[in-house]
Amino acid sequence: MASLTAAARGRLLLRAAAPKPRFASSCGKYDYDLFTIGAGSGGVRGSRIAASHGATVGVADDLDVGLGGTCVNVGCVPKKLFAYGAEASTEMRDAYGFGWNFKNKYPNPDWKRLITNKNNEIARLNGIYEKMLKNTGVDVYKARAELTGPNSVMVDGKEISAGKILIAVGGWPTMPKIPGSEYMISSNEAFYLKSPPKQAVMIGSGYISVEFAGIFKGYGAKVDLCIRRDRILGGFDEDIARYLQEQMVNQGINVRPKTQVTAIRPDENKEGWFQVNLSDGGTICADVIMAAIGRKPKVSGLGLEKAGVEVDTNGFIKVDRYYKTTAESVFAVGDCTDTLQLTPVALAQGHCFADTQFGGMERFADCEDVATAVFSHPNLGTVGLTEAQAEAKYGRIQVFKSEFRPLKHTISGSTERSLMKIIVDQKSDRVVGMHMVGAHAGEMMQGFAAALKLNITKKQLDTVIGIHPTSAEEFVTMRTMSYEKGGPE
Numbered sequence: 001m002a003s004l005t006a007a008a009r010g011r012l013l014l015r016a017a018a019p020k021p022r023f024a025s026s027c028g029k030y031d032y033d034l035f036t037i038g039a040g041s042g043g044v045r046g047s048r049i050a051a052s053h054g055a056t057v058g059v060a061d062d063l064d065v066g067l068g069g070t071c072v073n074v075g076c077v078p079k080k081l082f083a084y085g086a087e088a089s090t091e092m093r094d095a096y097g098f099g100w101n102f103k104n105k106y107p108n109p110d111w112k113r114l115i116t117n118k119n120n121e122i123a124r125l126n127g128i129y130e131k132m133l134k135n136t137g138v139d140v141y142k143a144r145a146e147l148t149g150p151n152s153v154m155v156d157g158k159e160i161s162a163g164k165i166l167i168a169v170g171g172w173p174t175m176p177k178i179p180g181s182e183y184m185i186s187s188n189e190a191f192y193l194k195s196p197p198k199q200a201v202m203i204g205s206g207y208i209s210v211e212f213a214g215i216f217k218g219y220g221a222k223v224d225l226c227i228r229r230d231r232i233l234g235g236f237d238e239d240i241a242r243y244l245q246e247q248m249v250n251q252g253i254n255v256r257p258k259t260q261v262t263a264i265r266p267d268e269n270k271e272g273w274f275q276v277n278l279s280d281g282g283t284i285c286a287d288v289i290m291a292a293i294g295r296k297p298k299v300s301g302l303g304l305e306k307a308g309v310e311v312d313t314n315g316f317i318k319v320d321r322y323y324k325t326t327a328e329s330v331f332a333v334g335d336c337t338d339t340l341q342l343t344p345v346a347l348a349q350g351h352c353f354a355d356t357q358f359g360g361m362e363r364f365a366d367c368e369d370v371a372t373a374v375f376s377h378p379n380l381g382t383v384g385l386t387e388a389q390a391e392a393k394y395g396r397i398q399v400f401k402s403e404f405r406p407l408k409h410t411i412s413g414s415t416e417r418s419l420m421k422i423i424v425d426q427k428s429d430r431v432v433g434m435h436m437v438g439a440h441a442g443e444m445m446q447g448f449a450a451a452l453k454l455n456i457t458k459k460q461l462d463t464v465i466g467i468h469p470t471s472a473e474e475f476v477t478m479r480t481m482s483y484e485k486g487g488p489e
Contacts, residue, residue: 035162040069042334043168046350053358060145086218094412147303171295171335180264197288208292237386371449373442381441384433395487
């Protein structure tokens with residue numbers, strides 16, 4: 001898809017979505033038309049849509065995290081709730097500039113109340129997911145499923161056959177292999193801590209580590225963020241990532257570039273605390289050490305080889321454009337495949353799979369210009385190409401930047417600032433990347449993602465009248481180019 005022009009990609013997607021004859025049910029030969037392994041975002045969406053097309057569907061989930069998968073239980077949803085909570089302390093400090101006085105300038109958080117409220121909300125969502133499945137006629141098996149062949153699975157000691165099988169088992173945290181690794185937690189456990197950390201050591205430079213550094217800081221912890229390279233968020237635009245890192249340092253997070261944790265041992269003098277050895281020879285005494293160095297496909301023991309399903313060198317299930325594996329009747333979507341590891345991508349893939357296999361439409365998810373956000377403090381939002389990617393793809397590019405103090409912080413007393421960046425292909429004038437660090441960056445970027453998807457040009461963007469006073473209007477008023485680079489002039 002990356003080699004296609006935007007126009008060609010659009011024609012291909014429209015052609016693929018053209019209605020085809022509806023499928024003929026395979027029931028009679030099999031127990032189900034479709035059996036799905038994994039009731040996370042992609043699995044639930046694929047199962048529901050398949051059932052809406054008339055397929056008989058069963059879905060099994062091992063409940064390692066719960067119905068709804070990582071996103072609902074130990075990912076996006078509780079993480080965002082925690083991020084909201086962490087921002088509350090900052091909001092209270094900022095409120096002084098707006099005339100509010102708090103008797104206790106730094107009130108103590110009730111962590112147990114946070115966990116209880118979070119658990120109640122997750123339980124509500126678990127129930128909604130189960131109800132959605134059952135309301136569309138999907139049979140739900142709360143048990144582990146294992147492939148026994150290209151058309152069969154073993155669930156709770158019973159073999160079940162299906163015309164097609166969808167694997168949507170997601171991923172699982174990868175943990176560093178160092179002495180004392182048993183004293184670390186992953187993001188899975190972070191959502192169930194009995195109390196907030198006082199001194200946290202974060203290992204990793206990606207989304208999860210950066211977000212939890214801000215969460216723990218917001219709830220009062222001292223935070224050391226250990227990263228292997230010299231900056232956070234390696235796959236993001238360099239200007240934006242470095243700017244966020246500066247903002248985090250300004251807030252008091254101790255970012256340690258080119259530093260790795262080499263060993264952990266219990267502190268002999270402080271119960272529940274640990275001595276954390278670093279590659280630079282230093283030591284940190286901490287009560288929480290959280291590793292967030294990446295995730296791997298959760299396919300161990302799934303029986304892939306029994307069905308003829310192959311994986312790549314990184315353990316991801318191999319699939320084609322329509323999510324078919326190396327076994328004709330087995331498909332896979334979401335984080336267990338080599339794709340963008342984002343919930344909306346898994347949802348789109350599950351939907352496209354069901355429409356293609358059971359709805360008479362050939363559909364696949366277009367993963368170009370997918371917007372995403374890091375719920376750090378401040379937020380980071382991005383869509384399209386980084387500056388380096390744009391230069392490599394288009395040659396000559398134009399870059400527009402604006403760095404400013406948001407209106408709110410002119411009287412809040414906060415030193416927080418924002419950065420916005422637009423990247424334009426010089427030849428076509430098409431906007432090919434938009435990036436931001438600042439409050440509500442994720443909310444803003446969703447709208448601009450639609451504009452990029454429709455191939456908006458910089459000239460068209462300049463005709464948009466902004467909403468005043470907002471930070472978002474800066475994106476439509478950046479008319480002075482910051483610099484031009486790459487390719488021939």
